[in-house]
Amino acid sequence: MLSMILKRMLAAAPSLVGVIIVTFLLTRALPGDPAAYFAGPAATQEAIEQIRVKLGLDKPLYLQFIRYVADLAHGDLGDSLTTGQPVAQELKSRLPASAELTLLGLIVSMAIAVPLGILAATRPNSLIDHCCRVIATAGVSLPVFFTGLLLVYVFYYLLGWAPAPLGRLDVFFSPPPQITGFYLIDSALAGDGELFLASLKQLILPALTLGIFALAPIARMTRASMLAALSSDFVRTARASGLTPFTVTVTYAFRNAMLPVVTTLGMVFSFLLGANVLVEKVFAWPGIGSFAVEALIASDFAPLQGFVLTMAVMYVALNLLIDILYGVIDPRVRIEA
Amino acid sequence: MTNVALTSEPRVSESGLIAALRHARYVLRDNAVTGFAFALFLLIVLAAVLGPAIVPHDPLASDTAAALKPPSWGHWFGTDQLGRDVLSRVVVATRLDFLIALTSVALVFLLGGLAGVAAGFFGGWTDRVVGRIADTIMAFPLFVLAMGIVAALGNTVQNIVLATAIVNFPLYARVARAESNILRNAGFVHAARLCGNGELRILLAQVLPNIMPIMVVQMSLTMGYAILNAAGLSFIGLGVRPPTPEWGIMVAEGAAFMVSGEWWIAFFPGAALMLAVFCFNLLGDGLRDIVDPRRRT
Numbered sequence: 001m002l003s004m005i006l007k008r009m010l011a012a013a014p015s016l017v018g019v020i021i022v023t024f025l026l027t028r029a030l031p032g033d034p035a036a037y038f039a040g041p042a043a044t045q046e047a048i049e050q051i052r053v054k055l056g057l058d059k060p061l062y063l064q065f066i067r068y069v070a071d072l073a074h075g076d077l078g079d080s081l082t083t084g085q086p087v088a089q090e091l092k093s094r095l096p097a098s099a100e101l102t103l104l105g106l107i108v109s110m111a112i113a114v115p116l117g118i119l120a121a122t123r124p125n126s127l128i129d130h131c132c133r134v135i136a137t138a139g140v141s142l143p144v145f146f147t148g149l150l151l152v153y154v155f156y157y158l159l160g161w162a163p164a165p166l167g168r169l170d171v172f173f174s175p176p177p178q179i180t181g182f183y184l185i186d187s188a189l190a191g192d193g194e195l196f197l198a199s200l201k202q203l204i205l206p207a208l209t210l211g212i213f214a215l216a217p218i219a220r221m222t223r224a225s226m227l228a229a230l231s232s233d234f235v236r237t238a239r240a241s242g243l244t245p246f247t248v249t250v251t252y253a254f255r256n257a258m259l260p261v262v263t264t265l266g267m268v269f270s271f272l273l274g275a276n277v278l279v280e281k282v283f284a285w286p287g288i289g290s291f292a293v294e295a296l297i298a299s300d301f302a303p304l305q306g307f308v309l310t311m312a313v314m315y316v317a318l319n320l321l322i323d324i325l326y327g328v329i330d331p332r333v334r335i336e337a
Numbered sequence: 338m339t340n341v342a343l344t345s346e347p348r349v350s351e352s353g354l355i356a357a358l359r360h361a362r363y364v365l366r367d368n369a370v371t372g373f374a375f376a377l378f379l380l381i382v383l384a385a386v387l388g389p390a391i392v393p394h395d396p397l398a399s400d401t402a403a404a405l406k407p408p409s410w411g412h413w414f415g416t417d418q419l420g421r422d423v424l425s426r427v428v429v430a431t432r433l434d435f436l437i438a439l440t441s442v443a444l445v446f447l448l449g450g451l452a453g454v455a456a457g458f459f460g461g462w463t464d465r466v467v468g469r470i471a472d473t474i475m476a477f478p479l480f481v482l483a484m485g486i487v488a489a490l491g492n493t494v495q496n497i498v499l500a501t502a503i504v505n506f507p508l509y510a511r512v513a514r515a516e517s518n519i520l521r522n523a524g525f526v527h528a529a530r531l532c533g534n535g536e537l538r539i540l541l542a543q544v545l546p547n548i549m550p551i552m553v554v555q556m557s558l559t560m561g562y563a564i565l566n567a568a569g570l571s572f573i574g575l576g577v578r579p580p581t582p583e584w585g586i587m588v589a590e591g592a593a594f595m596v597s598g599e600w601w602i603a604f605f606p607g608a609a610l611m612l613a614v615f616c617f618n619l620l621g622d623g624l625r626d627i628v629d630p631r632r633r634t
Contacts, residue, residue, distance in 0.1 A: 293573045
């Protein structure tokens with residue numbers, strides 16, 4: 001098991017190297033003079049020169065790259081122009097907000113998509129099967145920012161059930177003492193039920209928005225792999241042995257059908273992390289996505305570069321985790337490794 | 338693939354147009370959903386071509402006296418915060434959104450399709466280089482990479498097209514690679530080689546035309562994603578700039594009014610966007626079922 005994990009980690013290394021090279025090249029591809037870009041529009045000629053030397057932009061490209069990697073190794077992502085704060089610190093303080101939202105979005109979409117896919121597969125060509133197909137196609141067709149706005153209109157403006165889409169907590173509340181940075185967990189740990197409910201209320205619409213977007217690939221894959229599992233020999237044997245339909249579906253077919261679903265989670269995370277940026281903008285969510293959007297509007301490149309790098313590194317790590325999880329679920333993978 | 342070749346080839350003797358129509362009717366007969374998607378597609382093309390000529394109002398003319406009016410007979414989709422007619426803006430925007438998606442898909446077809454075909458056909462280091470590039474792009478969450486590319490290369494519509502093409506590159510390269518890898522040992526490829534054709538000529542004249550059906554399906558499926566991607570980028574303020582009518586920007590402008598109940602400003606461009614993406618996804622699914630029924634899920 002340990003050797004398999006090590007092997008998978010080594011296999012992820014080239015992706016990581018690729019990510020670092022691309023984010024480095026993106027900075028150098030900036031139109032015109034990167035030093036002028038980093039110095040901001042109001043900078044004088046001396047200030048630009050100063051920044052050029054400070055960033056090492058007067059040196060050859062390979063030296064710049066070595067320096068960039070060395071800075072990264074120290075956790076240095078440069079400073080934000082607008083706030084003057086180190087980018088790494090800002091990203092770190094905003095990351096829990098994004099992570100909480102994304103994970104809850106994933107849970108919501110799994111909770112809807114997996115049962116839907118199973119029901120559709122056990123009753124092919126029934127009403128629920130057609131529903132599954134329509135919902136799945138509609139889910140990917142809905143622009144995530146549009147779904148978010150529709151939910152806000154219906155649940156905030158029309159029904160008044162949801163709070164205003166303005167961040168993680170209503171202004172009357174103060175955040176719980178920070179332990180994990182996840183408000184739901186922290187408020188539960190602090191034993192504050194009212195605060196837990198308040199942060200759940202803020203979370204539910206953005207998480208639902210993300211969930212609807214990620215629904216389609218999970219539902220489709222669950223349906224397809226359940227269909228394959230249900231028509232296999234071992235399920236026929238289990239049925240012939242007189243096991244109840246429930247045991248056959250859940251214990252025999254479902255466990256085997258989950259493997260391809262776990263594999264699609266990689267793609268689902270690519271969707272979720274990208275959609276996260278748009279959802280954060282719609283709900284004024286103080287995560288790293290809205291940080292990047294603010295930086296974009298201010299033409300502040302260092303935070304954006306830090307954001308792209310953080311997202312890519314997280315995505316590589318998530319894919320690694322999925323790979324390892326795959327080994328845990330499927331013993332055959334372990335034997336091969 | 339062979340299905341398509343068999344049903345379309347023998348009818349060459351009839352006049353081309355009648356044969357094409359007959360084939361289309363044959364294909365659409367058992368597939369009402371694809372027929373619906375095709376009708377929607379024609380509507381989109383019509384709006385994109387005729388757009389500015391058929392709209393009732395000037396999409397840029399503001400009229401502050403008539404600002405924020407709900408849908409009515411005079412303005413079917415209502416008016417926005419500057420009193421501009423939302424219907425006219427939604428229709429006129431079709432051309433820009435459609436063109437962005439179409440050019441980016443055409444570009445990625447050229448880049449990714451050719452790279453993938455070459456990788457599958459030649460193997461060796463071509464395969465390794467193309468595979469490595471595709472893997473590196475896939476290591477990023479795609480929308481985030483597109484954001485980074487547009488921010489780095491400059492905030493223009495051309496760069497949105499380029500970024501959308503780059504993030505779709507791995508999909509095209511992989512499909513084209515898998516197909517041409519199978520075809521490189523096909524009988525007709527050996528025959529072409531024995532006739533004395535060069536490798537490059539075989540690749541372009543024999544292999545490429547044979548993977549076209551699969552690639553066209555891929556293009557239709559990614560058109561939807563390309564529209565979503567471009568609209569998402571302009572929603573966060575990249576690329577297209579106001580007051581240019583574009584669906585993503587219009588939704589962004591209407592977002593602030595959603596909380597105060599003026600739903601029509603963001604709703605209609607968002608619905609247009611959704612319909613367009615829905616149309617391309619359905620069309621892609623339908624085409625895929627015709628070209629390659631095994632991949633149906």
